[in-house]
Amino acid sequence: MKGSDRMGHMPAAGTWQACPQCGEHHHRLEWAPWQICPSCGYYQRLTAQQRLTQLVDQGTFQPLPDLAMTAATTGFPDYAAKLATAQTKTGLAEAIVVGQAAIDQQVCVIGIMDSHFMMGSLNQVVGQKICQLFEVGSQRQLPVVLVTASGGARMQEGLAALTQMSLTLAAKSAFDAQGGFSINVLTDPTMGGVTASFALQADILLAEPAATIGFAGRRVIEQTDQVQLPADFQSAEQLLTRGMLDAVVPRAQLKAQLAQLLRLGGKSA
Ligand SMILES: [Zn+2]
Incomplete structure (x- = not known):
């Protein structure tokens, strides 16, 4: 589908x-x-459906309109088959779900990435859906909540995937210029081109405990630089001590925390 x-x-x-x-x-x-x-x-690691069930009020999720958009084709071997397998396995069209919903009665637009779909990788469709999230947020004057879970840019889409890093940031800037309020929830894993673009750009940055958040992976850095990295390297807790996050929030408290922040920073619907 x-x-x-x-x-x-x-x-x-x-x-x-x-x-x-x-x-x-x-x-x-x-x-x-x-x-x-x-x-x-x-x-x-939660599926998008599990995350939605945990975060939004029952029956309030309304998907945003479909984009007439397909994955970029670069001739990467077996990509079409891999996409089809991911769609069958997850029941999702792509690695993100976007819609309008209420969180403890606070209305917002929400995007949830799903690492079970090709490791939540950022491709042309995912990037454009994130742009749509911010555009609809501006149009409807609603705050944006974005839950990240991604290994980074999708290598099978090459430049088309990397371009999404700047396109999503441009959409976010336009949203900010109109006074939009946004919250990102960084979950395990949030890596690569996603961390280097929209993941760390929000008014409020939350993360789940022990989530791995970074650019290059631990093994790549250790092998390239011949160094031994500390155990908490790239963990949410380490990022919090460096001032890169606002809070690390246990999963059971996430909905209440989001609702409180939306009440304080968002426009009431
Ligand atoms: Zn265990």
Whole structure:
């Protein structure tokens, strides 16, 4: 169902799930409702649908109009097949879902990236949907909430993907010039061209605990520079101590925190 904002499904998972961090097996009811490991506190990466369920008031999400837009074709081998597989696996048209919704009755436009779709990578469609988010925010005079989860620019789209870094920033600047209010929630992982463009550009920057946020990955830096990086390198907590984030917010408190910020900074609907 290409080109739609159909909601994603939970990736195939059994009743019992092993924690990627500590290896303990827990029943899905133990992971619920926040998808946090009961043994070690590890945060599972959420699908866009799970994130929506956790953050927005039930029944309030209305997808933004579809864009007449397809992924850029660069002749990258097997790209079309990979896209089709990602669409089938996630039930999403692309790696982001955009719409208008209410968060504890605070109306906003919201974009949620999904790392289960080709690692949430930024391509032509994702970039244009982020631009749409800011354009609609301006038109409807609503604040923008953007939840990032991405490995960076999508290499299969080459320059078309990299161009989205500047296009999204231009859309954000236009939104700012009209007095728009925005909040980004950085989740694991937020990397590469996404970090280097729109992810760290918002009035308020929140992150989930232990989220990896950075540009180049740890292994790339360690191998290139022949250095040993500290354990907390590129973690949300480290970025907070460097003044690059406003707060690290536990998942269970995120909705209430967003609603409070929207009440303070957003225009009431
Ligand atoms: Zn665990």
